[in-house]
Amino acid sequence: MKLVRYGEIGSEKPGLIDDEGKIRDLSAHIDDINGHMLSDASLARLRSLDPASLPLIEDDQRFGACVNGVGKFMCIGLNYSDHAAETGAEIPAHPILFMKATSAITGPDDKVMIPRNSQATDWEVELGVVIGTACKYVTPDQALDYVAGYCVVNDVSERDFQAKLTGQWTKGKSCDTFGPIGPWLVTRDEIDDPQNLDMTLDVNGERRQTGNTKTMIFSIAECISHLSQLMTLHPGDVISTGTPPGVGLGMKPEPVYLKEGDVMDVWIDGLGQQRQTVGQDA
Template identity: 75%
Template sequence: MKLVRFGEPGAEKPGLIDGDGTLRDLSGEIADIIGATLDDDTLARLRGLDPASLPAVSGDPRIGPCVGSIGKFLCIGLNYSDHAAETGAKIPDHPILFFKANSAVVGPNDTVSMPRGSTHTDWEVELGVVIGKTAKYVSEADALDHVAGYCVINDVSERHFQSQLSGQWTKGKSCDTFGPTGPWLVTRDEVPDPQNLDMWLDVNGERRQTGNTKTMIFTVAQIIEHLSGLMTLHPGDVISTGTPPGVALGMENPVYLKVGDRMDVWIEGLGQQTQTVAEDA
């Protein structure tokens, strides 16, 4: 099941994409796609609906972030062996954790704003994991049972802010619009193996990133086990699980994003994002 939120920012409605690719309105069934509606019982009820019985959405509405009212936005750094190699980083012994501010979250096709003073804004296609059931001290074996579904995330990053402004990575990860999320939340029953998904990112039509989640250092299940041993994960929390090689930071002669650039971002079975970079207001 592909769940989606559509409409203007702050006024999104819940929907689903049917087998023919038609957007259907779910607002008669649930108020929104948020933590409170991501439990297994609610998802099972929605899965049992006949999509043809739901109103088709006309026109071409904006697609919002696929999860509303995100609780925690947790991110894992240096989690692909081939990405660590391109940046010359040591393989970590445990998942590297940082947070992205929720105010960075935007829809998958919304404009990405270049922060004032930015010279090193970079791209990162990442697999997003959305928690659907409270997780505390869960085992690796049981971890995926706590997942509602998966989505595409572009972990946009300002590298100078990240590494040169003192403090933690969060400074370079949390600028407004630096968290495009969606287009769909694909429920876990449609993603039998999150450790074998192809992923790509293009800049201005040129392929920059090509990867597969099989090169993750820490799997989705291992990440959930680790994080749930540190803090309780709640429904609606989002985990961004790291990026494969091909970021600007890893280039011999880095070429970072500039105003007017276009990013196209895909993960197998999870949909596509497209963002244009604009100057921040």
């Protein structure tokens, strides 16, 4: 299934995308798409519904973040060998974890706002993993059983805030609008191999990032297992699993960053496409 949240900010309704790419309303069956309805049993109940029996929604709809009520927004840094190389970083011995404020979460096509005093706002296409069942101390071979589904994430980053303000990367990752998620949550049964998904990001129609999840240093299962040794992962938690090469920070002969009016197109095979126009905070 492809699950969506559609409607104006703060008033999103749950829906699914049918076989013809149309939105079908799920409001009669669930209140929202959040951790409370992401268990295997809940998803099986939704899967048993006939999409044709659900109200058809007009195409011209805003999509909100595909999951609501995110408890933890966790990100894995330097998780692609080719991205680590472009930044001059050493390959980490363990998954690098940083947190992104949940207040950064926004819809997949909402504006991304350059924060005040920013000179280095950057892009990062990433595979998002949404936890469906609480897990703790799981092994890598068990880990994917706890996944509800996958989605596109743009891990927008302010590099000066991230590296020069002293402290954790979280400072440069958590600005308002820096966490577009969606357009939809694709349940794990629809993704044959999450470790072999092509991904791209364009800025103003020019290809910046091209990658595939097979070049991750730590697999999705390894990341989930590692994090579960440190904390309980709860339904609705999101893990953003790292970015391939081509970020603005790594461009030669010097970095190139986002400016007001730029347009980002962010795509992962089977998971849909985001498009964000860049604005400027006052």
